[in-house]
């Protein structure tokens with residue numbers, strides 16, 4: 001497959017794979033708490049390819065392993081760089097980790113290595129996983145998640161509320177953060193159950209001692225509604241699109 005060969009080459013080339021960063025905002029104060037790293041592939045002839053298209057390819061070819069490790073290292077390095085001027089205001093970096101990466105029993109060792117190499121404190125790195133990772137209810141999987149917790153990184157469930165699963169896994173797994181899927185945020189003001197569902201997720205987080213992050217906030221009214229519900233953090237186009245590193249760094253120095 002040509003695209004797989006291209007991806008293998010891109011991993012050995014500087015500049016084809018880049019990270020964009022979307023700020024996360026504390027809803028109560030409006031301050032930037034950190035960023036979510038989102039990978040982009042600038043293909044030399046096909047132009048920009050969305051991760052929605054090449055992550056599945058990376059998973060099926062095993063390239064997700066070096067790709068995931070590169071994303072972790074680059075996002076962590078960037079977080080340390082941005083934190084240097086303001087050590088009193090700790091930034092967190094959220095990284096998407098695919099289910100296939102959690103299948104690697106050495107994922108905790110890879111994460112620990114990245115933290116040691118970059119000097120990022122463990123609690124400032126948040127690994128985002130989908131509910132499907134937690135539905136993979138095996139001893140190996142549980143051991144990987146517990147080791148990651150032992151290292152001290154944060155664990156978040158991405159797209160929360162959309163997975164085909166029971167809530168029982170929240171009892172078994174050491175989750176820190178629920179990211180409310182943007183489909184609930186989208187219709188939060190309409191005559192649909194979505195506002196009630198968003199509120200219920202926020203309350204679930206509060207009762208279980210988990211932070212809640214709302215994704216896909218595009219409008220002021222959505223921001224207000226979520227803040228009123230007590231949702232801790234938000235992200236979305238209303239605040240900022242995912243930005244190249246240079247622009248994200250500028251936003252940090254010079255908030256709008």
Ligand code: G
Nearest residue numbers: 037038039050051052055071096097098242
């Ligand atoms: O940024 P964008 O909306 O194009 O992302 C599309 C999808 O790709 C999202 O589901 C997002 O979580 C995923 N994604 C983005 N960056 C990464 C990454 O570094 N690793 C993994 N596994 N998924 C990513």
Ligand code: G
Nearest residue numbers: 038096158159216217218235236237238242
């Ligand atoms: O699956 P995950 O939640 O990681 O996906 C993140 C994706 O959501 C990224 O591709 C990002 O570009 C996209 N995204 C971020 N903010 C918004 C938003 O406000 N609206 C929409 N429609 N997409 C968003």
Ligand code: MN
Nearest residue numbers: 036096128158
């Ligand atoms: Mn995500």
Ligand code: NA
Nearest residue numbers: 158159179215
């Ligand atoms: Na999501």
